[in-house]
Structure formats: structure tokens, C-alpha cells
Amino acid sequence: LDGNSLRSFSRVSVGSLYNAEALEKSVEEMQIELSRRGYAFATVRPRGDRNFDAHTVSIAFQIEEGPRLYIERINVVGNTRTRDYVIRREFDISEGDAYNRALVDRAERRLKNLDFFKSVKITTEPGSSSDRVILVVNLEEKSTGDFSVSGGYSTSDGALGEVSISERNFLGRGLFAKASVQYGQYARGYSLSFVEPYLLDYRVALGLDFYQRQQLANSYISYSTKTLGFSPRLGFALREDLTLQLRYSLYKQEITLPSVLNNCNNNLGTAGYFPTPQFINAGNPNNTGYGVLGCYGDGEASLPVRIGLSNGAYWTSALGYTLTYNTLDNTRNPTDGLLVDFRQDFAGVGGDVKFLKTAFDAKYYTPLVSDIVGLVHLQAGNLSSYGGYQLRMLDNFQMGPNLVRGFAPNGIGARDIGTYAIYGYGGDALGGTNYWGASAELQMPFWFLPKEVGLKGAVYADAGSLFDYKGPTGWTLTNEVNTPGCIKATQTSLGTCTGLNYDDTNVVRSSVGVGLIWASPFGPLRFDYAIPLTKGKYDRVQEFRFGGGTSF
Structure with a gap:
């Protein structure tokens, strides 16, 4: 046996920091490779020679034939x-x-x-x-079935309740099945999931998901969205720490508006939709100003929202994959290791939309001193259309505290600042097609409290940005009108209206903050207080945020 032929299976290298876990995995992979080459009884034993003065260790992998068993x-x-x-x-x-x-x-x-x-x-x-x-x-x-009634509250979703029943070892065959119903102030829906971890006796997992979600209008968004979808997926273990998931997604999305924002009864593509003082003050004998008694006086949604409403439901049909690298020591409470996700979704296999969406997310945990854990979190994403397709506002990324803490949900990125904002309703977040984020965090226990209490503190700094809105900025005229912002239509060609004035300044948003993490009897809770250091002119701030729930 040529020992040098096993070098590629070693996870330790000259000049790197000594890592006992990497050494153990090197031994495991070398022994598996030896078995594949016909040396079924060989064993690999690492031997270390420490140099205390130079603070180095030399490692030799010794291969022994071993007894034939x-x-x-x-x-x-x-x-x-x-x-x-x-x-x-x-x-x-x-x-x-x-x-x-x-x-x-x-x-x-x-x-x-x-x-x-x-x-x-x-x-x-x-x-x-x-x-x-x-x-x-x-x-x-042990018991593998769960019937749970969950309750919680978050600053974005409000009060939330969920009833679910799940079984991780259905019928003793290793199958996973779950049904859940969610109902809250602003978020509602249900989902059904099923997983066969060994499809046709191969190490391939088949998953099926069916779901319906409804996000209601609240203080962060002026509109409601309803999503109904189905998604089959296949998962492959390429290595012990590397997995590949292939999926297909088919879902329908539609926008609805509260009645107070949908009472103008003016259609896109007509003169009335571009509000003139005469239109806004219709029925107001005094003509005292914009929106005093007109239908815009109680607010109205932004142009891209109105376009999405007028176009009705959209079907999205997409193929995608996720590549995951995971070396975490504990998936629920990690203190060491790396978790990297790279995913892409290609929409346009049928359906009404055509885009390529890419997202990258990496978290690195490392133990420091006295039970202090360091966390570095990097993320980025890109959205692009093809085939002449005009991206919808709903296709864009929407970001807030999930990118930079200290900002409200949908609090950063492009925002409507147009004419309509004068009348009290404007300011809808439009999203963006590119984002990046970086975060550094230290998590530490409270040494003066017993560990059983489950309290940890955190300090962190975040930075990131969402930019490059690509979506509707106007509409096509359906009749001959001549209003500000429009190109007059003729009988042989349709005119256009720009209609949307928005801010999409690409500035770096940043914040610093502190957090309290509590593994409480009521379930995991997290409280964060973050102060934005830099922000866009029209960004929305939310310094305090918390969320959590429980099962019983």
C-alpha cells in the first residue's frame, strides 16, 4: 500500500490549527477507503509528536494490517x-x-x-x-409521536397559535408525517408533510409538502398575500457532512387589500388612476386640497401592489436545489462547527413567472474562552429574470431584522415615496434583487446563574444592504388620455405612465445590539435590542424585537 495515496483523505494540513475532530474524521475516511481497496482488516492509528517549544505537533498515520475478523x-x-x-x-x-x-x-x-x-x-x-x-x-x-398546542408572540406576526400532530417513526417504518394548523393575528395557514428517508431502499429521502399560508396586512405592509403550494423533494447524502436536495415547487400567490385601501374604484390604465386634484377632490365642493374628502384621503396602496392586485393570481413553477455542508456539534444548540447553505431556484418550468433566484447562507461557530461562543454569519442573494419577463414586487427579496437587526420587517430596501404618499398611505416596501449581510456575535452564559436556568446573553454587530429594485414602475394605458407622467396613446399604439417614484439608494445599513436568549419552560425565547448606526433615508427602524413559543 502506498501511504501517500491516502493524503487526499486527510482533513489536517501543515500550518493549520490542531483539531482533534478533524483528525478523527481523517482516520475514519482513511479506514473506509482502505476497505474499498480490499484492505478490509487494516486499521489507521494516528501518532503525534509534540514540540512544546515551537508549539507544533507532527502527525503520522500508521497503518496496521490487523486481525482478520x-x-x-x-x-x-x-x-x-x-x-x-x-x-x-x-x-x-x-x-x-x-x-x-x-x-x-x-x-x-x-x-x-x-x-x-x-x-x-x-x-x-x-x-x-x-x-x-x-x-x-x-x-x-422512546416515544416518537407529538401532539402539540403551541402559542407565542412576535413583534412582526403578533399573537400566534398552532396545533400540530407529527410522527417521526410512522408505523415503525422510519417514515415522517406531520399535519399542522396555524392561526394568528397576521399569519394563518396549514401544512401537510411526509418524508420517506429510504426511497426504494436507497439512501435517498423523498419529501412531500402541501401548504397554504396567509399573511395579513399590518403596520409593516399595506396588503395581504395568500399562497397555496405543493413541493416534492429528494435528498441525497453525498458525504456524512455534505447533502444535496433537489426540489420542485408549484405555488399560487395572490394579493388582496383591506377595504380602506381599495375604495377608489379607479382602474389602472385610465386617467383616474394618476390622481389629479380634480379627481382626488371629487365630491368636495370646497376643493380645499389634496385628499381631504376624496377617496385617497384614507390612504391607498402603492402602484406595484395595485398592479399585482389587478393582474390576479400568479402561478410559480420552479426547479431548485440546495447544497448543505454541516459540521455543527449540535444542531439545536451549536457551539462549534460550520453550516453552509447554497440554494438556487429556477422558475419558468410552466407557470406565469420566469426568474433565477440564488441565496447563500453561512454560519460559523467557535468556542472561545470561559464558555463564550463566537458566531460569524454571512449571507447574500441575487434575483434575475429572463425571457423578457417583468419581475413582480412579490418576486423581490424583502428584508428587515433577518438581515440587519434594529430594522422593522420589510424595513430596508426600495420604498415608494411618490405622489400618493402625500395622501397618507404611501411608503410600501418594494424589496430588491440583491442583498448581502454580515454579522458577528458573542454568546455567553451568565456565570452568576445556574446552567439549569438556561439564560445566555449576546452582543452583536450587523451590517448589510438590500438594493436594485426591479419591478413595475408604471402601466400601459388602455385608452386615450393625457395626464401628467403619461405618454399620450393613439388609436394604433398604447401609451405608458411611469407613475412610481421610489427611493432605492444602495447604502450600508448597520447596527449594534444586545440580546437575551432563554431556554425557558415556555420554549425558546429571544429578546433583542439593537440600535441602527447607518440607514437609508426612508428605512423603518424597530429597535426592540422578541419572539418565542412553547408546546404542551
Whole structure:
């Protein structure tokens, strides 16, 4: 065996910081590769030679042939509910194969990650001869079904309640099924989900989602949206820390307006929609000014919202994928590791819209000193259309505290500042086709409190921007009119109106803040107070934000 041929499977390199976890994974991948090459009994042992003066360590990987052992049987004990094959399919080895400790450890880790069992332990017993070994898988089942009533409050969604029923090990076959209903002040809907983790006995997960969501108008948006969708997906484990998901999404979106913002009864493409003093003051004998008694006096939605309303429901049909790299030590409460998501969605496989949407998100956690955890969060996105398609306002990214804390939902990016804002309703967020964000955070426990209390503090700094709005800025005239902002139509050609005056200044938004994270008996809660340092002229600020909920 040429030892140098295994160098590419090492996750440690000259000059890098010593990392015991990377060393352990290097040993595992080398042993698996040796098994593939026919050295089923070989073992890899790392040996370190420390230089205390230079603060370095030299690592040598020693390969030993090892005793020849074969797996005689795999006995599964304690699975009173889970089917035998659900457990055995987590093994990359079977009866008659050469015994490989790295593959056995991997199977034990996979069984624990299923979250079907209270405990998992794989032990060995002597077989019928000296070169035979019996694997014994000792399990203790636990409840995998949940019926929950959840309640919570957030500053963007208001009071929110959810009833859900889910089963992670449906019928003992390892299937996942969930149904939930959500009802709140501003957010409502339901969803159905199903996952088959081993499609046709291959390590390929099939997921099906059906959902309906409704976001009602509130203090942050003047309109309501309703989304009805269906999404099948396939997931592949390329490596233990690298997964690929392929998906198809089909959903319908439509805009509605509260009656107070939909009472002008003027149609796009007519002279009346571009408000003149005469139109606004219709029925006002005194003609005392803009919007005093006219239909615009109680407010009106922005032009892109009105266009979306007049065009009716849109169907989006998209193919997409997500590539995920995950080395987190704990997915629920990470303290070390890297989580990277790269996703793209290509809309235009049928449907009414055509765009390519790309998003990148990376989080890096690292332990520092005295239980202090550092977090660096980077994110970016791009949206582009093709085939002459005019992007809708709903296609654009909408950002707020999810990008830079200290700003309101839909609080940053392009905003309507046009003529209509005079009459009291303007200021709708229009979104953007590009965004970027960077955040640095320190999370630390309160040393004067017991750990059981579950309180942590956080300090952070955020920066980012959302810009480059691409959406409706005017409409096509359907009859011959001559109003400000319009090009007069003729009998042979339609005219146009610009109609939208908006601010899309690309400025860096930034903020600093403090947070309180509480793993409370009522569920996870987080409170944030952030102060914007730089912002756009028309951005909306929300310095305090909190959210949380519970199940019982």
C-alpha cells in the first residue's frame, strides 16, 4: 500500500490549527477507503509528536494490517416497535463482511441521529470461530409521536397559535408525517408533510409538502398575500457532512387589500388612476386640497401592489436545489462547527413567472474562552429574470431584522415615496434583487446563574444592504388620455405612465445590539435590542424585537 495515496483523505494540513475532530474524521475516511481497496482488516492509528517549544505537533498515520475478523451475525435487541430493516439499513456492512470498526461507529452514530431511541449501543461477542464476531445492537425505544398546542408572540406576526400532530417513526417504518394548523393575528395557514428517508431502499429521502399560508396586512405592509403550494423533494447524502436536495415547487400567490385601501374604484390604465386634484377632490365642493374628502384621503396602496392586485393570481413553477455542508456539534444548540447553505431556484418550468433566484447562507461557530461562543454569519442573494419577463414586487427579496437587526420587517430596501404618499398611505416596501449581510456575535452564559436556568446573553454587530429594485414602475394605458407622467396613446399604439417614484439608494445599513436568549419552560425565547448606526433615508427602524413559543 502506498501511504501517500491516502493524503487526499486527510482533513489536517501543515500550518493549520490542531483539531482533534478533524483528525478523527481523517482516520475514519482513511479506514473506509482502505476497505474499498480490499484492505478490509487494516486499521489507521494516528501518532503525534509534540514540540512544546515551537508549539507544533507532527502527525503520522500508521497503518496496521490487523486481525482478520468477519461479521457472523448482526443481532438487534430491544426494538419493540421499530421494524428490523429500519435499523439494519443504517449499516454499510452486513453479515459475512469483514469487520470494520469505523463503519460500525458510523452506524451507531446514524442510529442515534434517527432520534427513535433513548439509547443505542453496539457491542461485539465472540462468534463460532476465532475469526468470527457477532455484532449486538442494543436499543431502547422512546416515544416518537407529538401532539402539540403551541402559542407565542412576535413583534412582526403578533399573537400566534398552532396545533400540530407529527410522527417521526410512522408505523415503525422510519417514515415522517406531520399535519399542522396555524392561526394568528397576521399569519394563518396549514401544512401537510411526509418524508420517506429510504426511497426504494436507497439512501435517498423523498419529501412531500402541501401548504397554504396567509399573511395579513399590518403596520409593516399595506396588503395581504395568500399562497397555496405543493413541493416534492429528494435528498441525497453525498458525504456524512455534505447533502444535496433537489426540489420542485408549484405555488399560487395572490394579493388582496383591506377595504380602506381599495375604495377608489379607479382602474389602472385610465386617467383616474394618476390622481389629479380634480379627481382626488371629487365630491368636495370646497376643493380645499389634496385628499381631504376624496377617496385617497384614507390612504391607498402603492402602484406595484395595485398592479399585482389587478393582474390576479400568479402561478410559480420552479426547479431548485440546495447544497448543505454541516459540521455543527449540535444542531439545536451549536457551539462549534460550520453550516453552509447554497440554494438556487429556477422558475419558468410552466407557470406565469420566469426568474433565477440564488441565496447563500453561512454560519460559523467557535468556542472561545470561559464558555463564550463566537458566531460569524454571512449571507447574500441575487434575483434575475429572463425571457423578457417583468419581475413582480412579490418576486423581490424583502428584508428587515433577518438581515440587519434594529430594522422593522420589510424595513430596508426600495420604498415608494411618490405622489400618493402625500395622501397618507404611501411608503410600501418594494424589496430588491440583491442583498448581502454580515454579522458577528458573542454568546455567553451568565456565570452568576445556574446552567439549569438556561439564560445566555449576546452582543452583536450587523451590517448589510438590500438594493436594485426591479419591478413595475408604471402601466400601459388602455385608452386615450393625457395626464401628467403619461405618454399620450393613439388609436394604433398604447401609451405608458411611469407613475412610481421610489427611493432605492444602495447604502450600508448597520447596527449594534444586545440580546437575551432563554431556554425557558415556555420554549425558546429571544429578546433583542439593537440600535441602527447607518440607514437609508426612508428605512423603518424597530429597535426592540422578541419572539418565542412553547408546546404542551
